[in-house]
Amino acid sequence: MEAWVAITVAAAFLQNLRSALQKQMKALVSTSGATYARFVFAFPFALLYLGGLTSLGGFELPVPNLSFWGFAAIGGAAQIFATALLVSLFSFRNFAVGTAYSKTETVQTALIGIVILSDPLSPAALAGILISLVGVLILSLAKGAFDLKTFLMSWFKKTALIGVASGTFFGISAVSYRAASLSLGGEGVIIQAAFTLACVTVMQTLAMSIYLRLREPGQIMAVIRTWRIALGVGLSGMMASACWFTAMTLQNAAYVRALGQVELVFTFAASYFFFRERPNLTEVSGILLLIGGVLVLLLG
Template identity: 55%
Template structure:
């Protein structure tokens, strides 16, 4: 098994945990604050990770270049926008539709990978990605009433548009992050990924922290006051990001983001095994489609 596969699965597990914590925080914080904690409280952990790599492996810190700065900045801004939109979706009663569209990220990541990095995919890989995305959409809409109004909302409703925009920004950020990490070219994939993450997270913290200080100081105060839960969000977020940056340094973004759909399997496993919640036939069907897609990606990702 190639190294990027278990790293991606680990990242998906951490992202699942971080999303659950952020959703819980949305009731206490506004959208901006719930978005900021991922970066602001994650940055110190990212720095510790880079320091650990340097001390344990002796890998030198990379030299920064213009491609790295530009790709990292664009990717960082895109991720802020994507996270903000995704958290904002929780404010809508019918956010399931928007969430379903937000899961089209692997398709959009493949497109951005082609445009930005010139990375092509095999026909079988494209079919696996489409199969996985379809499975996610089936799950996301499994408990929604498919009325005429619901179908119209799914096509042109505000949550759908927000979900699509979020997916596009996540896909773009993934491609730019890979571009930034690969541009360092030298100290090894662990240091390249970790250093990229630390720099991007620092940039995101400065951008969002400055915005909140001028525009939403009350939200910044809440983030500081509720530091205990914020620290856990930051830790879960940075662990997931370490996985994403490392996997995307080793493999094309389309494969990594497609395999990341396994996150939903973790969600349903916890619901079924821990909380004893039952799954309906659409959710079971969606999970089976995702599993088939994941198996296909693992077996035929080269």
């Protein structure tokens, strides 16, 4: 098994854990507050991780350039918007299907990667991504009848538009993070990813702290009061990001995000066991197609 595959599966699991914790936080704080927890409780761990690599691992800190800061800023801002949109979905539909809408990010990431980084796609990868997309489309219709009108109208619903927008911003952030990490040069993939993660997380925390202080007074203290859940959100989020950043430094971001759709398997498990939400046969069929698409990607 290639390293990026194992790292991506770990990232998907950790991201699902973070999303589950954020759903719990959503009942206690605002959407922005739950998004903020993802960053403010993550940056200390990101700095510790980077410090451990330099002091114990013997790695040297990369020297950032203008290209790095540009891509890091774009990726960081896009991730904030994507996370906020994803958290807001939890209020509209069940945990598993709400997340499925954002998984259109795989196709969007592929297109963005081609435009920005000229990252190519193999025929097998393209086939796998398209099969997975069919799975997402089925999930989007899981609560209704299968007819053309329902299919077309479902993508104009608020949940669908928010999910697709979330996927767009996640796609932009994924490609931007890959570009930022690669711009550092060198052969140290782990330290490149860790350095990018630390810089981005600090910038995101500062930006959201200013925003909440000006636009949503009281939310910062509300997040701090939920520190037990928020600490889990921050730690799992940082670990997930470390894995995502490392995998996307090693491999095409579209491939990483396509494989990362195994998160939906973990999502449905969490939906079933923790939130007592029962998926129907259509939802299960969509998940199986998603898994099939991932297998085509890996076998190719």
